[in-house]
Amino acid sequence: MVYQVASTLAVNGDRLSAMIRQLAQLGKLPNGGVQRLAFSPEDCHARALVRRWMVEAGMTVTIDEAGNMIGRYAGRFPDAPPLVTGSHIDTVPNAGHYDGTYGVLAGIEAVNTLSAQGRHLDHPIEVIVFADEERTMVGCKAIAGKLLPDPKLYRSRDGEPIQTCLERVGGDWDIIQHARRTPESMAAFVELHVEQGPVLDMMEKQIGVVTGIVGQRRYWITVEGQSSHAGTTPMQMRQDALVAAAQVVLAINQVGHQPGDQVATVGRMDLHPNVPNSIPGRVEMSLDLRDLSSNRLDDLLAEIQQAINTIAANTGTRISMAQRLDNDPAPANSHIQNAIAQVCEDLNLSHCHLPSRASHDAQEISRVTDMGMIFVPSANGISHSELEYTSPEDCANGANVLLHTLMRLDQHYRSPKAITAMTRS
Ligand SMILES: [Zn+2]
DSSP: OOOOOOTTOOOOHHHHHHHHHHHTTTTBOTTSOBOOOTTSHHHHHHHHHHHHHHHHTTOEEEEOTTOOEEEEEOOSSTTSOOEEEEEOOOOOTTBOSOTTHHHHHHHHHHHHHHHHTTOOOSSOEEEEEOSOTTTTOHHHHHHHTOOOSOGGGGOOTTOOOHHHHHHHHTOOGGGGGGGOOOGGGOSEEEEEEEOOSSHHHHHTOSEEEEEEEOEEEEEEEEEEOOOOBTTTSOGGGOOOHHHHHHHHHHHHHHHHHSSSSOEEEOOOEEEESOOTTBOOOEEEEEEEEEESOHHHHHHHHHHHHHHHHHHHHHHTOEEEEEEEEEEOOEEOOHHHHHHHHHHHHHTTOOEEEEEEOSOOHHHHHTTTSOEEEEEEOOGGGOOSSTTOOOOHHHHHHHHHHHHHHHHHHHHHTTTTTTHHHHHHO
16 A cells, blocks of 8 residues: 555644643753753653653553653554654753653654544554663663663762662663563654754754764873973973874864764863973873764774874874774664655655764664654754754654654555564454
């Protein structure tokens, strides 16, 4: 069956905006922003409210061992694997109203729209509130089976043990591996999110079709020179670690500016002894490198390494690099990208393809099932800030694209992944 746009089927933008406003009351800051750290009382209140909205939309709600809250809207074929959407409602300190929250509430609004008409897709729909996206990603990592065994790695910002945090929301660290999902347990995953960057706003596009979530490599670079007296050491006799480090920063910036989509950043630097009258003897700094291709990341890294070797030789310093983080790129499924783009055509919404350079729950879920992401514009590209803003129109557009993408995928995944389950039921 070819999917036809039901032009009458559209989300209620006012209802969606009202939910966004109401949830922003929980953890509201005096300046208009929101702070709802994962597992905090504010986060727990927000989860209770979202659970109520899920139930009102006709979903049954469960909590898995990792504290993920899962709303499920029945499909015509109850044994078929669900089409899954969702995001997070925990925030960074001093956040806005949209990061994560928008995707969850738009998912609920999509279900509201179907249930108001008494409609069910062939597949069930799941809307997931992933636990602690902003800090440890414990929720999505558990689903992907990517958790590390050491619970200390998942402590809260205040050092609270993850065991206690999970208990509070209905999870259980001791059996958290049960939260892991198999590829057979999901038909596909689509996350709707604000862009958190300036591209759509600048290009005046209504919808972003995400090509993938960039891989991220992080290193700690140590430059060792010789600390000595800033007055008595002649210029030609110095091994100034900061002068070498400055050249490393410029070399990294140059690599970032090459043609391509990569970004390269030195965001932190520690200086020793860090006093005005001593030559810096040691500098430590971060390198954050992101691109959609693992091979490209390897190549860029090799270039940076080569530049560093030259700088070390020229400045008489020793420079070493230690890896701190290695996240593989998560390409979006091409069929889901096409479905999103087609829905934009059908709904007459302007769109473009772009990578996501921020982390999302979707990057972990892509290790389990076909993944796609939909972006809506962030005014001036601002996010992780109380100034974060997406217009009600853009919010409604994105929710409509999510709804119709799920409906398209409902037809696509009839074969071959779901067909067995469907014929059984
Ligand atoms: Zn987010």
